[in-house]
Amino acid sequence: MGVTRGAGVPVSTLTALVxxxxxxxxxxxxxSRFAEVSGVTGTLVGYAVAGAGTAALVLVFRGLAVRRPDLDGAVxxxxxxxxGEYVGTFAVFGYWASVCVGSVTYWLLATATLGTVLPALAGGATPAATAVSSVGVWSxxxxxxxGTGRAAAVNRVVTAVKxxxxxxxxxxAAVSFxxxxxxxxxxxxxxxxxxxxxxxxxxxxLVFVFLGVEAAAVFSRHARRRTDIGRATVLGFLAGFVLLAAVPILSYGLLSMNRIATLRQPSMGGVLxxxxxxxxxxxxxxxxxxxxxxAYLAWTLLATEVLSVAADRGGLPRVLCRTNAAGTPTGALLATTVLVQGMLVVTAVSGDAFSAAFDLTSALTLVPFLLVAGFAVRLAVTGAEPARGRLRDGVVGALAA
Incomplete structure (x- = not known):
């Protein structure tokens, strides 16, 4: 997929993907998403619960990458x-759809932000906003x-900048707290x-917030070493968790919940x-x-990779894993882009475009992640791995589930 097998993607690029x-x-x-549903205490407890579960899932991905190096494509x-094959296909479809739908929220937020100076884009779901988003999607x-290798390099730079x-x-926010x-x-x-x-x-x-923690595992077949997958997953998760938790928590120290909840998106701008x-x-x-x-580049790479891996293993039509001269699986990429485009149109006619895409992504993500955790538990219970560490792996898998 744009990176020659064996050449290997460095751990820094994998971490940047996560x-x-x-x-x-x-x-x-x-x-505003948190202020609409929870105060400081509820948010902190929610982060503790979701963070612990996601940390367990991170450890599951790290462990499986090493214990089952024959399996690529993660979910x-x-x-x-x-x-089995049927469940695997079900999981990849749910995961792929969740990534595509989640990508729609990026364009909705971007055009809504531009709408503060360009009224035609106000809200992010107007015909003009959908047209602008569509240009970005196809670009x-x-x-x-x-070349996905080039796209991954661009993503690494943009991640550092953002x-x-x-x-x-x-x-x-801390100074004004x-x-x-x-x-x-x-x-x-x-x-x-x-x-x-x-x-x-x-x-x-938080189900939506932590989507993407599996990025390095999805790209496992391109890693230089299997251990790099676990290292990138852990590093990316820890850095992301700190930043993602600090944004809403510090916001509670600047404005009342009522005001935060009614801020237009992106609400972080209103808080600042x-x-x-x-x-x-x-x-x-x-x-x-x-x-x-x-983020859209990262999630496009994720969606394209997981779809092409499934097709390459026989779970989906082979047309999805056919590559062009640049090594990009154009069938999977086209299917991903078409679904994103379709969801842009669907959300544009919904009552609350952003919330609709946000909530649908969260719902689609749960089952694929549950199956990954279930596989880790099954390996531990059936003894299909060395006895050493089996109990630990079973407990971690159960926590992730």
Missing amino acids: LGALLNAAVFSLP YAYARAGF CFLLVRN VVPIVVFLVL QPDVFTDNLGGADYTGTMPHQVRSATSV ESAVGRWGAAFVGVALVLAVLG
């Missing part, structure tokens, strides 16, 4: 090996078509319901504007556009 997928455009929407390969198609504005936001406002937001608001309800709602938001003035919103808007490019 971090680039995690730090997608959704990070700029987190303040599809593990589901197929553990539960990325051409970039990836000319981390900077997130760090700047966190520094400015108001302890009394933070304390008022601890228990939630009248509309958030009981604490168990807040925790459940916050955790459901309250602290430093109008230039803060503009700064976040520029950062979001960069994030869209990097």
Whole structure:
């Protein structure tokens, strides 16, 4: 897929894929997404629950990459090996669809941000916004078509660039932090319901947030060493977790929940504007556009790779794994782009385009991840691996499930 097998993708590129997928455009929407459903306490508990589960899933991917080096493609390969061809195909379709639908949120946020200065794009779901997003989608198609290795290199640069504005936001938010406002937001608001309800709602938001942690495992066949997969997954997850948790938590110390919940997307811009003035919103808007490019490239690579691997192993039509002169599986890339384009049109006519795409992505992701964790448990229970560490691997797999 654009990288010669055996040449090997370095661990830095694999880590950038993980971090680039995690730090997608959704990070700029987190303040309002959490303020709509949970206070500080519910959000913290939600991060603890989802973070622990995702950490267990990270360890599952790391362990499987080493214990089963014969399996490439992560989600599809593990589901197929553990539960059969039909389940494997079901898993890869769900995962692929979730990545494609999730990619739509990037363009919705980007055009909504541009809508602050171009009224025709306001909200991100107008005909003009859909047209602009479509141009971006097909431009990325051409970039990836000319070589996924080149696209991965671009993603690495963009990932490094987009981390900077997130760090700047966190520094400015910490400087402007108001302890009394933070304390008022601890228990939630009248509309958030009981604490168990807040925790459940916050955790459901985080299903989307941590999508992308499997990026290095999906690209396992291109890694220089199998151990690099686990290293990149752990490094990318840890860096991403810190940044993703800090954004909404610090936001609770700047504005009341009611105000945060009603901010237009990207809500991170509204939060920063309250602290430093109008230039803060503009700064976040520029950062979001960069994030869209990097995240969409990362997720396009993920969707194309997992679809082509499944086709190469016989689980899907062979046309999806046929490559061009640049080594890109054009069938899988075209199918991915067409689905994203279709979902752009669908979300444009929905009542709340961003939330619709956000929630659908979360729902589609759960079953494929459950099957991966289930495969790890099955390996441990059936004794299909060395006895050493079997109990540990079984417990980690169960926690991930």
